[in-house]
Amino acid sequence: MRALAISSVFASVFVLAGCGQGAAPEQAAAPAAPPAPVSTVTSRQIMLGLVIPAADIVWGVANEAPADDAAWEKVAATAAMIAEAGHLMSTGSRVVDQGDWLTYVKAMTDAATAAAAGATAKNVDQTSEAGNALYDSCDTCHMKYMPARATEAK
Ligand code: HEC
Numbered sequence: 001m002r003a004l005a006i007s008s009v010f011a012s013v014f015v016l017a018g019c020g021q022g023a024a025p026e027q028a029a030a031p032a033a034p035p036a037p038v039s040t041v042t043s044r045q046i047m048l049g050l051v052i053p054a055a056d057i058v059w060g061v062a063n064e065a066p067a068d069d070a071a072w073e074k075v076a077a078t079a080a081m082i083a084e085a086g087h088l089m090s091t092g093s094r095v096v097d098q099g100d101w102l103t104y105v106k107a108m109t110d111a112a113t114a115a116a117a118g119a120t121a122k123n124v125d126q127t128s129e130a131g132n133a134l135y136d137s138c139d140t141c142h143m144k145y146m147p148a149r150a151t152e153a154k
Contacts, residue, residue, distance in 0.1 A: 043094050050085045051108075054078045055134060058115050062128040066119075075127065076119035082112035082134070096145060104141035111137050 041049075057078045066072045086109030088094065090102060111134035118126030142149045 039088065039092055041088070041094075043089055046085050046088055046094070051082055051138075054082045054085070055131075055138070058082070058112075058119075058127065058134060059131050061119070061124055062131060065124050066122075069122070072119050072122045076116045079112050079116035079119055079127075079130075083109045083116065086112065100144060101141075104137065104144070107137040107140065108134065 057075060061075060066075055086105045089105045089108075095101060111130055115127055115130035115134060118128075118130050143152065144150060
């Protein structure tokens with residue numbers, strides 16, 4: 001069965017190679033790369049649509065431990081999405097500056113990654129401690145970069 005599958009792969013390579021020989025010159029040019037997807041979401045949308053709901057799930061572990069393996073896996077995946085939000089916030093027009101912004105994004109990403117590790121280990125304490133660090137990372141950035149809070153006394 002395996003030998004059959006391999007030989008059919010060779011057969012199709014052979015057929016494709018055969019096609020190429022007769023190709024007209026204009027068809028031989030490298031195909032144009034498909035356009036890269038454009039990311040247009042703002043940091044505010046990332047907060048509202050991803051970070052806040054995901055963080056609520058991570059913080060919820062302290063109140064009620066996930067019931068089974070599948071529930072833990074969802075918490076781990078949700079925490080990983082916060083880390084991914086950090087990636088989004090480190091690219092494109094969302095990068096406010098190359099200093100504190102990136103430092104604070106990294107703090108959020110690191111805390112979210114630690115929370116994901118805690119959930120993968122199905123450990124309530126580990127997940128909750130990372131959740132506390134996550135909370136601090138939100139707060140630190142907001143004190144400087146959230147317009148509504150930037151005027152608060154330092
Ligand atoms: C690197 C900076 C940064 C980090 C880290 C960060 N935020 Fe934000 N957040 C912002 C900015 C900037 C805004 C304001 C966006 C705007 O209104 O244009 C904001 C806005 C918000 C808002 C207000 C939305 C509203 O209704 O006005 C909430 C709530 C929020 N973030 C939650 C979180 C949580 C929860 C975390 C951590 C898990 C977090 N943020 C991490 C930068 C950050």
